[in-house]
Amino acid sequence: LDIRVSGDGPLDALPAAVEVAAYRIVSEALANVVKHAGAARCDITLSVRDRRLEVAVRDDGGGIDPDVPAGVGMLSLRERAAELGGDCQVSCPPGAGTLIAARLPIQEADSA
Ligand SMILES: Nc1ncnc2c1ncn2[C@@H]1O[C@H](COP(=O)(O)OP(=O)(O)O)[C@@H](O)[C@H]1O
Numbered sequence: 181l182d183i184r185v186s187g188d189g190p191l192d193a194l195p196a197a198v199e200v201a202a203y204r205i206v207s208e209a210l211a212n213v214v215k216h217a218g219a220a221r222c223d224i225t226l227s228v229r230d231r232r233l234e235v236a237v238r239d240d241g242g243g244i245d246p247d248v249p250a251g252v253g254m255l256s257l258r259e260r261a262a263e264l265g266g267d268c269q270v271s272c273p274p275g276a277g278t279l280i281a282a283r284l285p286i287q288e289a290d291s292a
């Protein structure tokens with residue numbers, strides 16, 4: 181599996197809660213790519229824009245079978261984003277693997 185990580189924007193001054201959520205989301209998504217996707221390549225991107233961190237994990241594997249129910253791992257992606265007031269979308273374009281895209285609002289430390 182060829183894994184590429186890229187970043188964009190000021191990633192060095194994120195609130196700890198946003199860093200932890202991003203780390204856990206990427207960890208689970210990447211574990212799923214390794215376990216389930218049969219992918220050759222995985223791109224992880226982290227972008228800060230408009231006071232939020234956008235996290236994307238994209239693979240070129242087989243996609244998620246629509247009949248497979250979400251397990252604890254997939255549910256945790258949404259929960260971690262929702263805890264911060266954000267969201268996490270999962271999409272499987274036909275023939276194009278899986279994309280996990282989370283948006284995590286960046287709040288000031290005293291309101292996070
Ligand atoms: N990147 C992926 N590519 C293909 N299938 C996936 C991917 N991520 C998740 N899945 C499918 O979704 C199911 C649920 O994932 P998850 O909730 O993380 O549970 P678990 O990893 O414990 O099976 C997996 O069992 C697998 O069938």
Ligand SMILES: [Mg+2]
Pocket residue numbers: 208211212253254
């Ligand atoms: Mg999993």
